[in-house]
Amino acid sequence: MSGANLSGFKTLLYKELLRFWKVSLQTIGAPVLSTVLYLMIFSHVLDSHVTVYGAIEYTAFLVPGLVMMAVLQNAFANSSSSLIQSKITGNIVFVLLPPISYREFYAAYVLASVLRGVLVGFGVWLASLIFVFVAPKAPLWVLIFTLTGGAILGSLGVIAGIWAEKFDQLAGFQNFLIMPLTMLAGVFYSVHSLPVFWLRVSHFNPFFYMIDGFRYGFFGVSDVSPWLSLSIVSMFLAVLAALTLRMLASGYKLRG
Amino acid sequence: MTAAISVRGAVKHYGALQALGGVDLDVAQGEFFALLGPNGAGKTTLISALAGLIRLSAGSIRVMGHDVVDDYREARRMVGVVPQELVFDPFFSVREVLRLQSGYFGLKRNDDWIDELLASLDLTKKADANMRQLSGGMKRRVLVAQALVHRPPVIVLDEPTAGVDVELRQGLWAFVRKLNEQGHTIVLTTHYLEEAQTLCNRIAMLKAGRIVALDNTVNLLRAVDGHTLRVRIAGDLPAGLNGAAPERDGEHWVFASDDYTVLLDRLVALRNAGAAITEFEVGRPDLEKVFVDVMRRAE
Numbered sequence: 001m002s003g004a005n006l007s008g009f010k011t012l013l014y015k016e017l018l019r020f021w022k023v024s025l026q027t028i029g030a031p032v033l034s035t036v037l038y039l040m041i042f043s044h045v046l047d048s049h050v051t052v053y054g055a056i057e058y059t060a061f062l063v064p065g066l067v068m069m070a071v072l073q074n075a076f077a078n079s080s081s082s083l084i085q086s087k088i089t090g091n092i093v094f095v096l097l098p099p100i101s102y103r104e105f106y107a108a109y110v111l112a113s114v115l116r117g118v119l120v121g122f123g124v125w126l127a128s129l130i131f132v133f134v135a136p137k138a139p140l141w142v143l144i145f146t147l148t149g150g151a152i153l154g155s156l157g158v159i160a161g162i163w164a165e166k167f168d169q170l171a172g173f174q175n176f177l178i179m180p181l182t183m184l185a186g187v188f189y190s191v192h193s194l195p196v197f198w199l200r201v202s203h204f205n206p207f208f209y210m211i212d213g214f215r216y217g218f219f220g221v222s223d224v225s226p227w228l229s230l231s232i233v234s235m236f237l238a239v240l241a242a243l244t245l246r247m248l249a250s251g252y253k254l255r256g
Numbered sequence: 257m258t259a260a261i262s263v264r265g266a267v268k269h270y271g272a273l274q275a276l277g278g279v280d281l282d283v284a285q286g287e288f289f290a291l292l293g294p295n296g297a298g299k300t301t302l303i304s305a306l307a308g309l310i311r312l313s314a315g316s317i318r319v320m321g322h323d324v325v326d327d328y329r330e331a332r333r334m335v336g337v338v339p340q341e342l343v344f345d346p347f348f349s350v351r352e353v354l355r356l357q358s359g360y361f362g363l364k365r366n367d368d369w370i371d372e373l374l375a376s377l378d379l380t381k382k383a384d385a386n387m388r389q390l391s392g393g394m395k396r397r398v399l400v401a402q403a404l405v406h407r408p409p410v411i412v413l414d415e416p417t418a419g420v421d422v423e424l425r426q427g428l429w430a431f432v433r434k435l436n437e438q439g440h441t442i443v444l445t446t447h448y449l450e451e452a453q454t455l456c457n458r459i460a461m462l463k464a465g466r467i468v469a470l471d472n473t474v475n476l477l478r479a480v481d482g483h484t485l486r487v488r489i490a491g492d493l494p495a496g497l498n499g500a501a502p503e504r505d506g507e508h509w510v511f512a513s514d515d516y517t518v519l520l521d522r523l524v525a526l527r528n529a530g531a532a533i534t535e536f537e538v539g540r541p542d543l544e545k546v547f548v549d550v551m552r553r554a555e
């Protein structure tokens with residue numbers, strides 16, 4: 001056995017970045033715009049009526065949640081859509097023929113997803129400055145949860161992109177799993193404002209910890225301790241990465 | 257010398273379907289080898305297993321001595337595959353595609369070789385065109401270039417001339433022949449049997465996942481059918497042709513022999529017997545006959 005193919009990994013990463021960069025209006029511009037629309041509408045309707053954690057204006061509270069939602073959704077969209085497109089058009093062979101290991105393959109797709117998530121998230125935050133100025137109080141937490149959350153959704157995207165054989169199967173994965181888990185994770189509210197039953201249910205949703213931890217990085221306040229969030233999110237990422245790597249190692253649906 | 261390709265007991269099942277039923281095959285370095293067989297015979301399946309695109313249900317394959325599973329990195333560096341399907345990535349230009357493919361194989365600066373490939377395949381003018389803007393024949397040539405970015409010693413072409421016009425086919429074969437002369441081992445599949453006959457020194461015929469013929473092209477041509485003499489005669493076949501019994505084929509009578517002089521004797525005998533010959537034609541053995549024969553016998 002020969003050593004790692006670092007150039008192979010780097011080239012695949014570069015290809016994945018180039019792929020979304022070349023259509024950045026769709027892959028970065030569009031998600032930034034739609035998130036800004038959320039912000040505009042919700043803040044206009046609710047700002048004067050609601051404050052969260054005592055003193056935080058609703059619009060300000062909303063910003064980190066929307067930024068993180070953008071990170072997560074776009075990380076997922078990147079790996080899943082790239083893989084399913086390559087499979088359906090057949091050009092996936094170009095990355096299956098070279099001496100690239102499944103670990104290098106995984107790392108390249110997930111890292112590209114994280115970077116797309118970061119770019120869109122940053123774009124949303126920049127655009128939010130039009131409405132309200134929210135700067136992170138603890139940027140390191142913001143960074144940690146961006147990277148882990150992006151990697152989780154990038155991995156889920158790899159799984160979905162490999163599993164799905166048609167675009168509507170991928171859409172199903174997105175609409176019935178990713179969207180509900182994100183929406184119910186407290187993007188638009190503090191879960192403490194929920195009835196006790198739903199509060200408990202929220203605590204079983206790993207997405208809740210990604211968003212809550214991320215929000216802690218902005219306000220220094222959150223529903224649960226950021227350390228608890230970090231341990232749960234890290235564990236979830238470790239399990240998911242192991243699962244995805246096993247799937248790739250087996251050649252499931254890629255190397256019939 | 258290590259075999260370029262060595263296949264041992266290759267079996268592949270797709271559910272209940274057996275695509276490969278135990279294939280054993282060695283291709284020596286420097287050979288120009290054809291893998292022939294009807295649609296569904298398992299040619300692409302065998303190539304995919306060799307390239308690591310699918311996993312065998314049983315058996316093993318080595319490329320230049322490297323197992324395609326256990327030592328996949330080395331094995332994949334040794335082989336360039338031109339896939340049967342006309343696939344392309346619509347996001348990139350021709351040059352981008354070739355640079356990316358080089359990078360996947362660990363080659364950072366490969367532009368000199370890329371330029372050479374583009375020139376050899378008559379793609380220089382299209383280097384900066386997006387893949388979507390290319391014709392089918394051009395896309396096929398880009399696939400060939402992609403398979404060669406890492407200068408693999410073994411080159412496998414799966415039906416590279418399907419749906420390609422005559423001029424392009426000849427250009428492509430001239431290029432592949434040159435690669436073979438430079439020492440590359442070539443394996444190809446094609447439905448144009450005359451191409452295989454003129455290009456390849458050895459041929460395997462596959463049917464329903466099994467090898468049903470494997471020999472030098474010369475031997476294959478010799479074994480099944482010799483030269484033929486087809487004659488058309490006004491009236492009946494005269495008697496007394498030194499015991500020769502030609503076969504009837506529509507309007508024609510067909511004499512077969514490995515020896516041209518025997519056929520010449522038949523022609524003379526016919527004339528001496530007073531037959532009114534209206535047409536005659538001498539045929540060389542061709543691979544198509546061999547193919548049809550082999551496939552029939554393998555029923």
Ligand SMILES: Nc1ncnc2c1ncn2[C@@H]1O[C@H](COP(=O)(O)OP(=O)(O)O)[C@@H](O)[C@H]1O
Nearest residue numbers: 256270275293294295296297298299300301302
């Ligand atoms: N992914 C697959 N799933 C199920 N059956 C397959 C698959 N790929 C090939 N086959 C079947 O395996 C057999 C051999 O196919 P193939 O290797 O493509 O033949 P050839 O290239 O000689 O035309 C065919 O019966 C084909 O239908």
Ligand SMILES: [Mg+2]
Nearest residue numbers: 299300301340
């Ligand atoms: Mg085929």
